[in-house]
């Protein structure tokens with residue numbers, strides 16, 4: 001039996017698909033990797049936030065799950081919108097990598113408090129947090145896949161890039177990490193650091209079983225249920241600077257999540273805990289609290305500014 005794995009064609013996406021194929025090897029299943037181009041790969045001259053629609057990295061891949069030309073799709077969990085098409089489901093999450101962001105630079109002695117320091121990013125969450133914590137920093141838009149961004153940095157477009165540790169590590173750029181950014185104040189995006197497997201609800205049982213058995217990491221899955229439920233209730237989408245990070249503390253899942261205004265001036269952050277069985281409820285509860293405590297206002301303002 002062969003499991004056909006759909007993925008984007010970027011180096012990071014291919015690394016992740018290859019990783020999934022390797023995890024599946026002991027199951028006895030054969031694997032085949034199918035590369036698919038997405039809107040997010042084609043439109044490189046504007047920030048993801050401005051492309052606007054949900055699922056810029058997933059739409060074309062999900063179409064192939066729906067028409068049966070691939071069995072599973074492999075995504076960075078972070079790139080998935082909170083609501084999937086009715087016929088599809090997430091059946092596995094890999095063990096989470098270190099979840100934090102890092103500063104990547106050729107300058108090992110990066111001074112984050114230097115006035116006018118240019119940090120490259122295309123994420124609204126990172127821009128807003130940078131404005132909040134480092135008003136001295138100038139955020140500059142640097143897009144493209146990871147290698148392209150690193151080349152642009154080396155060419156002088158910025159002094160450093162702010163990126164997820166997971167992607168930097170997967171592609172072997174650890175030697176360029178100048179600074180680790182603590183999650184306690186720079187809360188990661190929902191799903192950061194884990195790889196998600198999506199499939200059609202009617203996927204062959206044996207294939208589904210192999211994926212769940214050999215790929216899924218139950219603790220990570222529990223945390224993802226909490227984070228994604230938060231995102232779903234917030235109704236944010238990938239262009240909104242929301243954040244959410246769940247992890248186990250003893251027997252409980254602790255979720256810290258919220259939203260920050262685009263100018264970095266207002267942050268609403270809520271922390272709460274619950275047993276894994278209530279992971280979804282926890283995400284929902286935290287989101288409702290975030291909305292009630294000023295998050296709704298921030299969201300409304302962002303939506304207005306995006307229409308403009």
Ligand SMILES: NCc1[nH]cc(CCC(=O)O)c1CC(=O)O
Pocket residue numbers: 076077078079162163164165166167168191192193194195
């Ligand atoms: N937005 C693109 C994206 N999606 C997932 C990762 C990194 C890998 C991960 O978080 O699992 C990245 C790059 C980045 O944010 O630096």
